[in-house]
Amino acid sequence: MAYHPAMRSKDASTREAWRCVTRLFLSDEAHDRFHEACAEIGLPHPGSLRALLSISSDPPSMRDLADAMHCDASYITCLVDALEGLGYVERRVMPTDRRVKQVQLTAEGDAARRRALEVLLAPPDSLEQLTATEARTLAELLAKVTASYPPLP
């Protein structure tokens, strides 16, 4: 195969970028932030915060949540129990199919979610050191990369 400098360079750059993401991941920066956000709104599991963030204005069923979070339905029961206990969500039996329960965000739940996001999305010091131009470029590139991932409320 012929030498192809552009391809080789692109591959190396892509790998280097992903290596940095992996380091970010291993640094527990985002992980710790997640636990802080849970503490902020009194949630016991990180799982219940993920569930809270997954609930859109179109109320999902328990099964929808299980699918979105790639976990077992029984665990969703546990997570939604916690959210309901804090008054952040309500279970509503769907009239058209009485097997299904829809998970509806309450006003308190919406406020709690906003507070949790405030903690979660506060950038760490390592990002603050970028110049304005660098920050904008980074945001644009990462937005392109994460376009296919589930949105954040």
Next chain:
Amino acid sequence: MAYHPAMRSKDASTREAWRCVTRLFLSDEAHDRFHEACAEIGLPHPGSLRALLSISSDPPSMRDLADAMHCDASYITCLVDALEGLGYVERRVMPTDRRVKQVQLTAEGDAARRRALEVLLAPPDSLEQLTATEARTLAELLAKVTASYPPLP
């Protein structure tokens, strides 16, 4: 306070960049990759892979590993047991202080680590779609951001 467009823009960009990182984090992309890498080299816990990756050529003590991983020493015992059972590391009593055990990587351990990294550092499809220039820019910016984080072997 006076209106200061550059600052405001920088803050918004930084937040947007971090929001993307959080989405990447929530997507379980890196998390799943970690489990794949564990399976590749027969490790039971993700923790034991983190430990394997933390071992430098200057063999750390059990306590060094516990400090580096911010976890309890007893858990390090469990992780190193797993690594030793697979022949990836050896415990060596330090001659100058016989309380201390140094964790030495074996040739098998070094090979396993390389295979694990191959899985771990293979960039996901979402990154492959960048152009060569974009990938290079992203790598540079992320390298700057993660400069203060622990390195990856």
Next chain:
DNA sequence: TATTGTTATACTCTATAACTATA
């Protein structure tokens, strides 16, 4: 019969407490 959700239970990962050996 198949699907939604719940309960009861078990497994995995990680921490705490009590202990041994060395300093």
Next chain:
DNA sequence: TATAGTTATAGAGTATAACAATA
């Protein structure tokens, strides 16, 4: 006495299996 490491045990988080209600 204090520190390194281990053992035994307990806790948090998540899954599996059996079940009830509805379709």
